[in-house]
Amino acid sequence: MSNMYAMFPTPVIRVPASQSNYDAVQLEVQAAYKKIQEIGDTTAASYLYKDSTKTELSKKTYDFIEKYNCEKLKLRILEATNEYVQQVGWQGPTNFVIKQSWINITNQHGLHSGHCHPGYALSGTYYFRVSNTQGSICFNNPNPAMFYCNFPQGAMCPQTVDIVPDDGDIVLFPSWLIHSTRPNRLEEHRISIAFNIDFVGGDEVAFGLNKESHIPYHKSESSLKGVINKL
Numbered sequence: 001m002s003n004m005y006a007m008f009p010t011p012v013i014r015v016p017a018s019q020s021n022y023d024a025v026q027l028e029v030q031a032a033y034k035k036i037q038e039i040g041d042t043t044a045a046s047y048l049y050k051d052s053t054k055t056e057l058s059k060k061t062y063d064f065i066e067k068y069n070c071e072k073l074k075l076r077i078l079e080a081t082n083e084y085v086q087q088v089g090w091q092g093p094t095n096f097v098i099k100q101s102w103i104n105i106t107n108q109h110g111l112h113s114g115h116c117h118p119g120y121a122l123s124g125t126y127y128f129r130v131s132n133t134q135g136s137i138c139f140n141n142p143n144p145a146m147f148y149c150n151f152p153q154g155a156m157c158p159q160t161v162d163i164v165p166d167d168g169d170i171v172l173f174p175s176w177l178i179h180s181t182r183p184n185r186l187e188e189h190r191i192s193i194a195f196n197i198d199f200v201g202g203d204e205v206a207f208g209l210n211k212e213s214h215i216p217y218h219k220s221e222s223s224l225k226g227v228i229n230k231l
Contacts, residue, residue: 011084012171015171025073029126044063044102049103060102064101065195076126080170081122096121096198097198098197103193103194106134106184110190119175120175120198122175123195128167130191136165140159141161
């Protein structure tokens, strides 16, 4: 009898919100988003955000969670991280810290092209406001040869995989995994919080870059559901 081996999987986890934590985290992010809109401070926003202040890249802080005191969001991310490492059977360090976090505010037709966040352990996104018409997250097959060969592309080995998140979802994946987003087809902003995670006490330098100041590399560039629609 023959055996088929699905070798070298790339674990990506999607952790939905629960009834007990959805409202609290959404309200926390909602308050931060409103403040950003009111005062025009986009230092903790992705550099892709087309804002009127045009914050210089050198002034980006990427400290959204700390700056806007999103402790409930922080707890959710760390809980999701623990679930991820348990499911994949990780046998290394289990104390993690959020190194960077920033808000993605994507205008109509906006998207994030293929990129990864090298040097960190895990990266992820918390989805505050998203829908199936505002663009899914798309992951590339980590084997680059797949983009030059048609075989054995298929259900078991696709070139890309899309995940359509829902409000309150957290999606976690290895930081080296190339990912992008599909275009936002609505006038409403697509809003999410992205973050990088590392081991506590891990090396502060990777690939010659200081992790603490490293901006993620880009190749180019419910009860409250229905209530948090338009801010």
